[in-house]
Structure formats: structure tokens, C-alpha cells
């Protein structure tokens with residue numbers, strides 16, 4: 001079982017918002033190449049990447065995919081005074097943005113640190129004190145004198161902005177702090193499933209993949225599904241831990257990957273879910289049932305792509321999703337890898353046909 005925290009650190013810290021996934025894709029490509037030859041790596045027209053691992057020619061096509069993009073912003077304006085105005089890309093809540101550190105990545109790949117400016121309480125009006133800040137009023141302060149200085153750095157309209165925070169193990173070292181667990185932990189699972197299958201015989205064709213543009217509407221998953229035409233798919237993502245003060249304590253960090261019953265983009269495929277749970281029960285791999293009233297995963301695009309595909313989302317439960325300071329538990333990641341590898345080992349044409357047609 002791989003416990004490659006260096007890879008988790010690298011995937012968490014690399015910057016890549018929707019349509020800017022190049023640096024994440026490079027990491028996935030490098031890792032895929034340790035398992036499959038170059039000619040078994042494929043790309044779709046929107047930047048998604050997949051590694052093809054053939055267990056049996058003409059076997060059922062199993063797609064496992066995490067999305068490479070994280071939430072962030074793009075530069076929309078540089079003011080004369082050198083402040084950066086931005087457009088959010090993906091779902092942000094204004095209250096987690098103020099006074100946070102951000103990186104701006106230039107087209108040549110250089111990054112510059114800035115902070116989201118915030119007024120101190122002394123000068124906030126009674127009205128401002130009552131209401132959450134408005135994202136449209138926010139800006140990033142790079143610590144420069146004027147617009148010319150910003151332009152000299154190579155920062156341009158359209159450049160990507162991402163949260164700036166380093167990966168850390170917390171007091172209990174199983175708890176991992178970082179940005180972009182949504183969905184770099186899914187990318188890590190896809191990579192590790194492929195690596196775990198390296199010397200294992202199975203009668204399927206497995207595609208480990210990274211999709212693009214999930215956070216803006218599951219767009220890369222749609223084009224990836226068009227490229228692969230999977231018979232069965234598992235979307236790897238994060239979901240929301242409910243083990244905090246003020247929650248119902250129903251979904252906890254470290255108690256197993258979440259099996260998504262329902263989210264606003266898809267209802268988990270019932271027969272595929274039954275198969276996954278059968279394997280988890282057989283091997284005593286912990287899991288938790290999950291559902292999301294708002295928000296979707298790549299399953300939403302994949303299950304209706306082509307002529308339809310049984311699809312299930314398996315999620316790593318996360319605290320403080322869509323903020324700089326997300327926390328996951330390493331066991332949930334390791335158990336997700338183990339569960340998916342064991343499911344794939346038990347799939348073949350007959351089992352897959354049963355899942356699809358019975």
C-alpha cells in the first residue's frame with residue numbers, strides 16, 4: 001500500500017484552476033509513466049489525461065478519475081495603484097477569503113504572493129460589520145507601488161490566482177492540512193490505484209485519469225468520457241465531513257471513504273454501489289454513506305455521457321472544503337485506494353454486464 005505523503009504534498013501545493021491544469025497534468029503524467037509506457041497515455045481536447053492499463057484486451061473499460069482543477073480566481077484588472085481585481089473560478093464563500101494569502105502565477109510559471117486586502121474593524125461601518133464582505137469589492141495587494149511594477153513582474157489579465165498555503169501534518173499526524181484536497185486527493189487515489197495494479201492480473205482495461213474544469217461544471221469529465229467511452233466509472237472526489245461543533249456528527253474524518261448516494265449532479269448507480277459495498281464488507285474496509293444537497297462530482301457528467309455509464313462517486317471526507325485550510329485523514333485516502341483496487345480485481349465482463357443490465 002503506497003503511503004506517499006511526498007506526492008500528496010506536491011499535489012496539494014501545485015497550482016491549477018479550471019483551464020489552467022497544466023502543472024497538475026505534468027505530475028500525473030510523470031507518475032503514470034512509472035506504470036505504463038508513453039503510448040498508453042492519452043489526452044482529450046480539454047486537457048484531461050488518462051493512463052490505459054490493459055489487463056485483458058477487449059475487457060470492460062473501467063474509468064477511475066479525479067479532477068485536477070482547484071478553486072481559485074483569475075486576474076481581471078490591475079488598478080493604477082497596482083492592486084489586482086479578480087473573478088472567482090469555482091465556488092468561494094466571501095468569509096473565507098479576506099486577509100488570506102494568494103499566489104498569482106504568470107504565463108511563464110513564476111508565482112508572486114499577495115494578500116486579499118481587508119479593512120480593520122476600526123473603520124468598518126455598522127452595516128459592514130453585520131454583513132459578509134462582498135467578493136466584488138475585494139482585491140489582492142502584492143506589495144508594489146503601482147501598475148507598472150505589476151506589469152514588470154509579468155503579471156497579466158487572465159493569470160491564475162490560487163490559495164497560498166503549505167501542506168502540513170497536524171498534531172495528530174494522520175490529519176493533513178493543505179489547499180486543493182478538492183480534488184488533488186482524488187488525483188492521488190487515481191495514481192495510486194494504477195500503481196497498485198501494476199503487477200496484478202485482472203481481466204479489465206483500467207483508465208486512471210485526471211479530468212479538467214470540474215469546479216466550473218464537470219466539463220472535462222464529459223470530454224474525457226467521450227474519449228474513453230467507459231463501461232463503468234468511479235469518480236474520486238472530496239465531500240464534507242460532518243464531525244464538527246454544530247454538525248450532526250454523522251460523517252467523520254478517518255472513518256472510511258464516503259460512498260456517495262446522491263448529489264445534485266447524479267444518483268449513485270445502485271448495482272455498482274452494491275458491488276463496492278460487498279467488497280468493503282468482505283475485506284472489512286471502513287466506509288461511510290454520504291449525500292450532498294448542493295454540489296456535484298464528475299459522476300454527473302460521466303453517467304450521462306455517450307449512451308450512459310454506471311457511475312459512483314467515492315469521496316475523501318474533508319473539513320473546510322473550498323477554503324485555504326482543508327483537512328483530511330490519511331486513512332480515508334489509503335482505504336479509498338485499497339477499496340477501489342479490490343473492486344477492480346473482482347470485475348470482469350460478466351460482473352460488469354450484470355451491473356449494467358440486471
Ligand SMILES: [Zn+2]
Pocket residue numbers: 067182183214237238
Ligand atoms: Zn471536487
